[in-house]
Amino acid sequence: EPEVTQTPSHQVTQMGQEVILRCVPISNHLYFYWYRQILGQKVEFLVSFYNNEISEKSEIFDDQFSVERPDGSNFTLKIRSTKLEDSAMYFCASTVRQPFNTGELFFGEGSRLTVL
Amino acid sequence: GQQVMQIPQYQHVQEGEDFTTYCNSSTTLSNIQWYKQRPGGHPVFLIQLVKSGEVKKQKRLTFQFGEAKKNSSLHITATQTTDVGTYFCAGLRGGATNKLIFGTGTLLAVQP
Numbered sequence: 001e002p003e004v005t006q007t008p009s010h011q012v013t014q015m016g017q018e019v020i021l022r023c024v025p026i027s028n029h030l031y032f033y034w035y036r037q038i039l040g041q042k043v044e045f046l047v048s049f050y051n052n053e054i055s056e057k058s059e060i061f062d063d064q065f066s067v068e069r070p071d072g073s074n075f076t077l078k079i080r081s082t083k084l085e086d087s088a089m090y091f092c093a094s095t096v097r098q099p100f101n102t103g104e105l106f107f108g109e110g111s112r113l114t115v116l
Numbered sequence: 117g118q119q120v121m122q123i124p125q126y127q128h129v130q131e132g133e134d135f136t137t138y139c140n141s142s143t144t145l146s147n148i149q150w151y152k153q154r155p156g157g158h159p160v161f162l163i164q165l166v167k168s169g170e171v172k173k174q175k176r177l178t179f180q181f182g183e184a185k186k187n188s189s190l191h192i193t194a195t196q197t198t199d200v201g202t203y204f205c206a207g208l209r210g211g212a213t214n215k216l217i218f219g220t221g222t223l224l225a226v227q228p
Binding site: 031033035042043044045048050055056058059091104105106107108109110 | 117149158215
């Protein structure tokens with residue numbers, strides 16, 4: 001069964017360092033998302049991406065965050081200068097159709113980011 | 117901004133007992149989805165509801181979408197230990213948005 005894959009599974013970084021989280025969405029999917037989940041809390045929307053541009057972003061997704069689809073398969077989330085409060089599990093998700101058009105989200109297993 | 121709340125936050129049941137989680141949105145939703153997240157895992161899609169008053173069943177799970185499309189519920193009959201996890205509703209506002217907003221989640225613990 002096709003799945004969304006994410007790397008790394010866990011990254012530890014020093015505050016102020018840049019981090020890139022990578023995702024390979026399901027191959028025929030068109031809409032891509034990043035969500036984050038602070039330990040024990042809800043899943044928070046960060047950004048959605050379609051047709052090589054950001055569709056929507058949340059207030060969490062400030063200038064320190066960026067997303068890119070550098071080739072036909074990878075979808076990356078970059079945090080330029082990490083802060084302690086960026087420590088969380090970051091989930092990539094993809095869907096073949098937009099959620100308002102009956103598109104379920106397929107989530108990857110997540111990348112745990114720990115900022116020291 | 118749009119908020120989606122769930123109650124209870126946590127429920128502990130004996131295996132075989134029923135379980136219900138309730139989801140309430142501050143805004144009217146065009147559709148609602150339900151996801152299950154096992155401990156240490158990622159959210160996995162369960163179902164989507166679109167119509168006002170819609171009820172859908174999946175084996176022991178019954179999902180309902182309120183008439184006003186602002187609330188939803190998930191009911192599990194005769195829980196099993198495999199039902200353990202956090203259940204999230206996720207709502208989509210009407211209009212040209214694809215921002216699926218997750219609820220606060222209900223963690224279900226099932227004692228054998």
